[in-house]
Amino acid sequence: MNFIITAAQKAVLELYSTEVEESVINIQETRKEFEGQVTIVVFPVTKFSKKSPEQTANEIGAYLQDNVAEVTGFNVVKGFLNLSLAESYFLNLFNKQVLSADFGIIPPNGKKVMVEYSSPNTNKPLHLGHVRNNLLGYSVSELLKANGYDVVKVNLVNDRGIHICKSMLAWQKWGNGETPESSGLKGDHLVGKYYVIFDKEYKKEIEGLKEAGQTEEEAKKNAPLIKAAQHMLQQWEAGDAEVIALWEKMNGWVYDGFNVTYKTLGVDFDKFYYESNTYLLGKDTVEEGLAKGVFFKKEDGSVWIDLTADGLDQKLVLRADGTSVYITQDLGTAEMKYDDFGMDESIYVVGNEQDYHFKVLFLILEKLGKSWANGLYHLSYGMVDLPNGKMKSREGTVVDADDLIASMVATAREKTVELGKINDFSEAEREALYQNIGLGALKYFLLKVEPKKRLLFNPAESIDFQGHTGPFIQYTHARIKSLLSKAEYHFAAGSAEFSGIMEVELEMIQQLAKYPEELAIAAKAYSPASLANYLYELAKLFNKFYHEVPPIVKTEAGEAKQFRLNLCKKTADIIYSGMKILGITSPERM
Known part of the structure; x- marks a missing residue:
C-alpha cells in the first residue's frame, strides 16, 4: 500500500x-x-x-x-x-504479485542468528515443557530462515552433575545389567526409571535417619545414597575410568532415546554442545572482568559483580575455592559460541523461571565490553498446564513427551475414524495421516499462544476439526487439494479485464497479499503465534469463500473459473508453506 x-x-x-x-x-x-x-x-x-x-x-x-x-x-x-x-487494483495485485513464483520468498539478508533450544538433562526423558521449548525453538528458527537469515540451531545438553550420578548409582545398585534392549524401554526412559528409583530409596534413607534422631536437613546431607552420588561426581571430575565408562554408556542410551523423540517431533539441530565440555569455561572471562574492574574479589577469595546500580543485586561469579557457578559457565559458553559462529544475534529459548538469570548474564557481557552482547535475546516462555486427570505420566509428576505424542496420535485416529472419510486409504496412508493430525494438533495448539503466556493444553480441544486448531487448517488444505484435483487445475495467468469480483474474493486477495508482511512481523517478534493465527484466519476465510462463490468445479471454463482456481491454489500454497514453518505437515488428503 x-x-x-x-x-x-x-x-x-x-x-x-x-x-x-x-x-x-x-x-x-x-x-x-x-x-x-x-x-x-x-x-x-x-x-x-x-x-x-x-x-x-x-x-x-x-x-x-x-x-x-x-x-x-x-x-x-x-x-x-x-x-x-478499484477491482482492477486487486486483480493486478493478485496476478502480478501474489501469483508470482517468488511471492513470500525473502532473499538472504547476510545476517547470521543462532537459536539455542531443547537443552535437556540426561537423567530423564523429555516432557511436556520440553515439547513447547522444542517447538518454539524450531519454528522461530524456520521463521528467521524464511526472512533471509542464516540460522544455526544448537542444543546445549546438560550431561553432567549430581543428577546424572543419581541415575548412574541407582542403575549400579539395582539395575542387574538392564539395558534398553533387554527391557524394551527407550534409553531415556530406562535412565529416567533409575533416577526415580534413586529418589524413592533416598527418601527411605532420610526417614530412617530422622527416626534415629537427625533433623531433616541433617538426614538429607548424611543419607548414604547422596554421599555415594557426591563421591561418584568427584570421581567423574577426577576422570575415573570406570565412572566415565558408565557415564558414557548411560548417556549414550539417553541420546538414542532423545533422537527418536526429536525425529517424531520433527525438530533438528546443526550443533550439539555438552556441559561436560563447557562447565570449566568462563574462568578466563572472570579474570578478564577482574582486570577491567567489572568484578571484585571479597576477602574469602570469591569473585562478584555489583549490579545494584542497574536495579539488580550482587552476583557471585566464582566461588572462594575457585570453582564455577552456573553463570560462570554461561559466560564462557556464550564466548565460545560466538567464537565458533560469529553470529549477529543469539536467541536462548528458555522458560520464564530463568528471566532473572538471563538479565544478569546479558548485562555482565555488556559490561565486559563484548561487541556481540547487544545481539543476545532470551525468548522466555510460560509453563504448559494440563486439565486435571486428562493425561497421566509414568511417574505421576510430569507428562512424558512420548506418552503425550502417542496419546495425541491415538486421539487423531479415533476422531478421523469417526468421520469415516478414509475408507480408500491404505493402512500405511492411514497411519501417516493419524501421525500428521495428532502432531499437527499438538504443535498448533502450543504455538498459537504467545510464547510469554502460560497455557492450558487441552488434548481433546486441540483435535477439533471445526475449531481454532491445526487439524482445521490441515483439513482446509486437503479440501483445496481435492477441489483442484477434481477441477483438473492447470495454472494460467489471470486477466485484469475480469470483472464482477465478489466481496469475499477481495477479502481473499487482501489476506493472501499479507503473507510476506506476516512472516516479517512474526520473525521480528520471535513469535510463531502471529503466523499461526494468520493461517487460521486465512483457512477460515477460504471456507467462507468456498460456501459463498458458485460451485467452482461445475463452473464453465473461463476467466471467473481460472481466477477462482488460482485463488484456491495460492491459498493452499501459503497454508502449506506457513504450516511447514511451524513444523506442521499439511496432508493432500484427509
Missing part, C-alpha cells in the same frame, strides 16, 4: 502546504463493519491541517478520489478515512 502513503503525503502537501514523513501517514486494514479496504488514521495530520479530524479526513478523501485512479470512493468515521479501491 505504499502508493496510498505516497498519495496521502502529496495530499497533505497540497492541501496544507506541509511535507510530512511516511511515519505520519498511519494506514491499516478497514474494520469489517465499515465499507472500504484501507483506512488512514488522520489524527496525526490535524496538527498540520488545523481542522477537525472529520473535516481533515473528508478533504484528504476527496483529494485521493480525484487524483488516484485506484481510489473509487471513501467514507469518514470520526478521524478514520476509509478508502474503497
Whole structure:
C-alpha cells in the first residue's frame, strides 16, 4: 500500500502546504463493519491541517478520489478515512504479485542468528515443557530462515552433575545389567526409571535417619545414597575410568532415546554442545572482568559483580575455592559460541523461571565490553498446564513427551475414524495421516499462544476439526487439494479485464497479499503465534469463500473459473508453506 502513503503525503502537501514523513501517514486494514479496504488514521495530520479530524479526513478523501485512479470512493468515521479501491487494483495485485513464483520468498539478508533450544538433562526423558521449548525453538528458527537469515540451531545438553550420578548409582545398585534392549524401554526412559528409583530409596534413607534422631536437613546431607552420588561426581571430575565408562554408556542410551523423540517431533539441530565440555569455561572471562574492574574479589577469595546500580543485586561469579557457578559457565559458553559462529544475534529459548538469570548474564557481557552482547535475546516462555486427570505420566509428576505424542496420535485416529472419510486409504496412508493430525494438533495448539503466556493444553480441544486448531487448517488444505484435483487445475495467468469480483474474493486477495508482511512481523517478534493465527484466519476465510462463490468445479471454463482456481491454489500454497514453518505437515488428503 505504499502508493496510498505516497498519495496521502502529496495530499497533505497540497492541501496544507506541509511535507510530512511516511511515519505520519498511519494506514491499516478497514474494520469489517465499515465499507472500504484501507483506512488512514488522520489524527496525526490535524496538527498540520488545523481542522477537525472529520473535516481533515473528508478533504484528504476527496483529494485521493480525484487524483488516484485506484481510489473509487471513501467514507469518514470520526478521524478514520476509509478508502474503497478499484477491482482492477486487486486483480493486478493478485496476478502480478501474489501469483508470482517468488511471492513470500525473502532473499538472504547476510545476517547470521543462532537459536539455542531443547537443552535437556540426561537423567530423564523429555516432557511436556520440553515439547513447547522444542517447538518454539524450531519454528522461530524456520521463521528467521524464511526472512533471509542464516540460522544455526544448537542444543546445549546438560550431561553432567549430581543428577546424572543419581541415575548412574541407582542403575549400579539395582539395575542387574538392564539395558534398553533387554527391557524394551527407550534409553531415556530406562535412565529416567533409575533416577526415580534413586529418589524413592533416598527418601527411605532420610526417614530412617530422622527416626534415629537427625533433623531433616541433617538426614538429607548424611543419607548414604547422596554421599555415594557426591563421591561418584568427584570421581567423574577426577576422570575415573570406570565412572566415565558408565557415564558414557548411560548417556549414550539417553541420546538414542532423545533422537527418536526429536525425529517424531520433527525438530533438528546443526550443533550439539555438552556441559561436560563447557562447565570449566568462563574462568578466563572472570579474570578478564577482574582486570577491567567489572568484578571484585571479597576477602574469602570469591569473585562478584555489583549490579545494584542497574536495579539488580550482587552476583557471585566464582566461588572462594575457585570453582564455577552456573553463570560462570554461561559466560564462557556464550564466548565460545560466538567464537565458533560469529553470529549477529543469539536467541536462548528458555522458560520464564530463568528471566532473572538471563538479565544478569546479558548485562555482565555488556559490561565486559563484548561487541556481540547487544545481539543476545532470551525468548522466555510460560509453563504448559494440563486439565486435571486428562493425561497421566509414568511417574505421576510430569507428562512424558512420548506418552503425550502417542496419546495425541491415538486421539487423531479415533476422531478421523469417526468421520469415516478414509475408507480408500491404505493402512500405511492411514497411519501417516493419524501421525500428521495428532502432531499437527499438538504443535498448533502450543504455538498459537504467545510464547510469554502460560497455557492450558487441552488434548481433546486441540483435535477439533471445526475449531481454532491445526487439524482445521490441515483439513482446509486437503479440501483445496481435492477441489483442484477434481477441477483438473492447470495454472494460467489471470486477466485484469475480469470483472464482477465478489466481496469475499477481495477479502481473499487482501489476506493472501499479507503473507510476506506476516512472516516479517512474526520473525521480528520471535513469535510463531502471529503466523499461526494468520493461517487460521486465512483457512477460515477460504471456507467462507468456498460456501459463498458458485460451485467452482461445475463452473464453465473461463476467466471467473481460472481466477477462482488460482485463488484456491495460492491459498493452499501459503497454508502449506506457513504450516511447514511451524513444523506442521499439511496432508493432500484427509
